[in-house]
Amino acid sequence: MTGADVLLLALGAVAVGAGVLVVTTDQLVRAGLYLVVCLGAVAGLYLVLTAELVAWVQVLIYVGAVVVLLLFAVMLTRAPIGRSPDLNRPGLPAALIGGGAGLGLAALFADAFRWSAVDLPAPGTAESLGTELFRSWVLPFEVLSVLLLAALVGAIIVSRPDIGSRP
Amino acid sequence: MTTPAVYLAQDPTLADFGHDPWWISLIKVVAAFVFAVLATLLGVWFERRVVGFMQVRPGPNQVGPFGLLQTLADGLKMAFKEDILPKGADKVVYFFAPTISVICAVTALAVIPFGPMVSMFGHQTPLQVTDVSVAVLVILAASSMGIYGIVLGGWASGSTYPLLGGLRSSAQMISYEVAMGLSIVAVFMTAGTMSTSGIVAAQAGSDRSASLGGFEFFAPGWYAILLLPSFIIYFISAVGETNRAPFDLPEAESELVAGFMTEYSSLKFALFMLAEYVNMVTVSAVATTLFLGGWRAPWPISIWDGANSGWFGLIWFFAKVILLVFVFVWLRGTLPRLRYDQFMRLGWRVLLPINLVWILALAGIRVLQKENSDAVRWGIIGGALLVILLITLAWPDRRKQPPRPLQEQVNARPQGSFPLPPMDLVVPPSPRARRGVAQRQPANVGGGAPDVVDTTSTEEKED
Numbered sequence: 214m215t216g217a218d219v220l221l222l223a224l225g226a227v228a229v230g231a232g233v234l235v236v237t238t239d240q241l242v243r244a245g246l247y248l249v250v251c252l253g254a255v256a257g258l259y260l261v262l263t264a265e266l267v268a269w270v271q272v273l274i275y276v277g278a279v280v281v282l283l284l285f286a287v288m289l290t291r292a293p294i295g296r297s298p299d300l301n302r303p304g305l306p307a308a309l310i311g312g313g314a315g316l317g318l319a320a321l322f323a324d325a326f327r328w329s330a331v332d333l334p335a336p337g338t339a340e341s342l343g344t345e346l347f348r349s350w351v352l353p354f355e356v357l358s359v360l361l362l363a364a365l366v367g368a369i370i371v372s373r374p375d376i377g378s379r380p
Numbered sequence: 381m382t383t384p385a386v387y388l389a390q391d392p393t394l395a396d397f398g399h400d401p402w403w404i405s406l407i408k409v410v411a412a413f414v415f416a417v418l419a420t421l422l423g424v425w426f427e428r429r430v431v432g433f434m435q436v437r438p439g440p441n442q443v444g445p446f447g448l449l450q451t452l453a454d455g456l457k458m459a460f461k462e463d464i465l466p467k468g469a470d471k472v473v474y475f476f477a478p479t480i481s482v483i484c485a486v487t488a489l490a491v492i493p494f495g496p497m498v499s500m501f502g503h504q505t506p507l508q509v510t511d512v513s514v515a516v517l518v519i520l521a522a523s524s525m526g527i528y529g530i531v532l533g534g535w536a537s538g539s540t541y542p543l544l545g546g547l548r549s550s551a552q553m554i555s556y557e558v559a560m561g562l563s564i565v566a567v568f569m570t571a572g573t574m575s576t577s578g579i580v581a582a583q584a585g586s587d588r589s590a591s592l593g594g595f596e597f598f599a600p601g602w603y604a605i606l607l608l609p610s611f612i613i614y615f616i617s618a619v620g621e622t623n624r625a626p627f628d629l630p631e632a633e634s635e636l637v638a639g640f641m642t643e644y645s646s647l648k649f650a651l652f653m654l655a656e657y658v659n660m661v662t663v664s665a666v667a668t669t670l671f672l673g674g675w676r677a678p679w680p681i682s683i684w685d686g687a688n689s690g691w692f693g694l695i696w697f698f699a700k701v702i703l704l705v706f707v708f709v710w711l712r713g714t715l716p717r718l719r720y721d722q723f724m725r726l727g728w729r730v731l732l733p734i735n736l737v738w739i740l741a742l743a744g745i746r747v748l749q750k751e752n753s754d755a756v757r758w759g760i761i762g763g764a765l766l767v768i769l770l771i772t773l774a775w776p777d778r779r780k781q782p783p784r785p786l787q788e789q790v791n792a793r794p795q796g797s798f799p800l801p802p803m804d805l806v807v808p809p810s811p812r813a814r815r816g817v818a819q820r821q822p823a824n825v826g827g828g829a830p831d832v833v834d835t836t837s838t839e840e841k842e843d
Contacts (some may be wrong), residue, residue, distance in 0.1 A: 242473070242535060249528070269517035273561075277524025278554055284531055285550045288543060338513050339574055375794045 220261050228254035239296050245284050252276050264337030391581040392497050392506030394513060400505050407500070408509045412489045420657040424451040426702075427709045434713040455650055463646040468538030477536060478648045481529025481655035488522040488662045491515040493577045495675045495693030507675070507693060508577060515576040516568070519666055520561055523621060527553045529655060530623070530630060534640035545639025548720065549623060549630035555724060556620035556627075559613055559731040566610040566742050567603055567670050579603075580674030584688075604671040609738045611671045613731050615707075618663040620727065623656065624708055626715035627723060634717075664704035665697075672700050 231251035235244050252275045259268035335341055346354055400408075425440065425448055432439025440447035465471065495507030512518065527550055534546020568574055571582035583601045604611040620627040631639030641652045668674060675693035678700075718726070744764065748757055783789075786803060 242470075242532075246473070246532075265512060266514050266517070269514050269521050272521040273517060273524055277521060277527065278557065281524075281527050281531065281550050281554060284535075285547065285554075288531075288535055288547055288550075 217261055221258065224254045224257040224261065227251075228258070239298060241287055241291075241293060241297055242284065245280055245287065248283070249276055249280050252280065259337075262337075263333060266337055266339050266342055391584070392493070392508065392511070392577045393581075394511060394575055394578070396497065396506050397508075397511045400503065404500055404503055404505055405509070408505075408507075409490075412492075412494075412509050413486060416486050416489055416658045416661065417654070419661040420654050421451045421455070422448075423657045423661060423705060424454075424653075426705065427712070430706065430709045431713045434710075458650040459647055461646045463648065464643075466538055466643045469643070470536040470538065473532050473536035475648075477529050477533030478644070478651035478655070479529075480532065481526055482651050482658065484522050484526035484529065485655045485658040485662055488519045489658075489665065491518050491576050492662075492665045492669055493580055493674055494697055495691065496689060498690050498693075506577065507691075511575050511577050514574045516564055516574045516579070516666075516670070519576075519662075520557070520564070523560075523659070523663075524553070524557055526655070526659065529652075530640050533644065533652070534630075537640075537643035539643050541636045541638075541642045542640050545630040545636050545642070548636075549640060552623070552627070552629060552723070552727075553621055555727040556617040556731075559727055559735060560617040560621060562732070562735040562739065563610040563614040563617065564670065565739055566607045569739070569742060569746065570603060570607060576669050576674075579670055580676065583673050584676055602671060602673045607671070607742070609734065611667075613735055614667060614671065615704075616731060617727070618667065619708065619711060620723070622659045622663055622708075624660060625712040626717050628717060629720055629723060632717060660705060660708055661701065664701045664708070667704055668697060668700040672704075 228251050231247045231254060234247040235251060238244050238247060252271065256268045256271040256276070259265075259271060428450070429439040429447065440450035443449045443453045465474065490509040491511055493506065493508040493511070497504055497506050499505075530549045530553075531546045534542040534544075534549070537543070567579060571579045573579060573582065583603055585601065623630050629639075630636075631641065636642070641649055644652060675697040676688050677692070677696045744760070748760060784792075790800060790803075
């Protein structure tokens with residue numbers, strides 16, 4: 214085991230542990246903060262795998278914007294300090310499905326790769342990522358952008374019921 | 381520095397990083413941190429003196445020469461004050477929020493190039509803590525993480541004004557982060573790299589000089605000049621990002637007491653102040669690096685080759701940073717605070733579209749530069765002009781519709797809107813004002829009873 218392996222395992226444990234805490238904690242804003250830790254650990258995983266662009270974009274977008282938006286929404290509606298016992302519902306079916314899917318995927322991957330080692334690909338610099346994205350994957354990229362645009366327009370229409378009723 | 385060969389400006393490249401012995405790294409980290417703290421101490425003094433000068437008053441001038449130690453005295457006072465923990469606060473988060481703010485503000489300084497390669501105790505090392513190939517993203521990530529300090533501080537205080545301040549700041553910083561990121565995209569496109577030392581080198585590489593009629597003209601390759609719209613948008617969004625006046629809505633005194641730091645006291649309050657000033661210095665340093673040529677000497681001085689070598693870089697860097705900090709203070713001393721909706725409209729409806737169109741135009745220019753044949757080039761330019769013409773002609777008429785009557789507007793509001801106050805309220809004339817007018821009447825004019833200007837006095841109205 215090299216140092217990178219140990220880091221990888223440790224960061225993975227942090228990510229999984231924080232993820233478990235997100236669903237089990239009964240303090241609303243703390244759950245958001247555990248999500249920050251989880252996403253930060255995933256960014257750390259990317260960094261260990263030398264994908265530095267993806268890692269920092271993960272921090273910038275997910276930690277810096279998405280979770281802040283989540284917290285923003287929580288604070289706009291209600292942001293109780295302390296425990297909210299109504300959050301602590303035993304979601305057994307959801308737990309079964311989630312845990313089953315996670316464990317199943319993990320077993321599948323572990324079984325598929327066994328002890329075969331895969332070399333690290335070239336470092337994920339901005340140049341290599343851009344070349345890949347705009348040479349090999351340009352169509353999925355564009356389709357995704359259209360999808361995001363559609364979601365944006367849809368969100369605006371849903372949130373503004375007065376748009377259609379203007380004379 | 382004896383041989384001319386050393387005078388060659390030594391641009392650090394990415395390969396120069398990561399070879400320092402640990403103690404040099406430690407020195408650099410400590411130096412960057414000390415710079416941040418010192419900049420805060422001097423920055424607060426500088427701001428108060430400059431604002432005082434603008435408002436024709438002396439400003440702090442008692443503690444130390446020119447009042448230089450005033451901030452130190454304030455900080456000491458802060459440390460000895462009682463640290464109040466509100467009863468309704470979330471204690472852990474309340475404790476960590478100021479720390480998060482400071483850490484994120486200081487982190488960004490790690491990738492700022494302060495100068496070229498220097499000799500430090502016999503080691504050749506760049507005057508920069510570290511550099512990675514995506515250094516600018518690190519800066520952006522650090523500043524976006526800094527939101528947490530403010531949002532969580534506002535929330536954990538368990539009080540209304542801080543919560544409102546935290547809400548405002550999260551919306552504000554997310555909005556202006558978008559504009560800021562997009563303005564830096566233009567720099568990436570022109571420099572072709574995201575490493576900060578690379579961007580400084582790229583700006584030096586795009587210096588142009590032309591001779592016309594015997595005169596040497598020199599155009600510095602600063603991106604502040606080449607990419608002027610990006611620079612302006614970056615600076616505006618930097619002011620929004622650091623919560624400084626005129627965009628200091630999260631801590632607007634007249635609306636929210638002190639916003640997110642209302643409940644904070646003692647050293648935690650001092651940490652928030654530290655974070656604010658370090659942030660101001662950091663965004664100024666980033667602006668210097670990305671747009672103003674970094675540690676390289678400005679033009680008339682840069683004729684002397686030695687200006688760009690060794691420790692001289694620090695002088696030019698600090699001069700540019702101080703200049704930008706002065707602009708921050710100047711803005712605060714000049715402009716009144718924006719209303720929240722005006723501020724959001726500026727971010728989303730002005731800065732963002734201008735930025736996108738500018739990036740598009742810049743990309744077009746870059747493609748044109750690579751195109752060799754003149755016919756294709758002029759074809760593209762003509763096409764672009766045609767598109768602009770068509771858009772201008774087909775632009776929807778912006779003439780204002782005459783406003784509908786008030787009652788109709790009120791009726792057209794969607795279900796669940798805010799309740800409106802009665803529309804026909806009239807402020808009664810103040811009795812005190814009337815008395816003042818009456819007393820100021822000269823005694824010998826008219827000789828009779830004083831003229832009563834307003835016939836409807838308050839007493840009559842109440843009757």
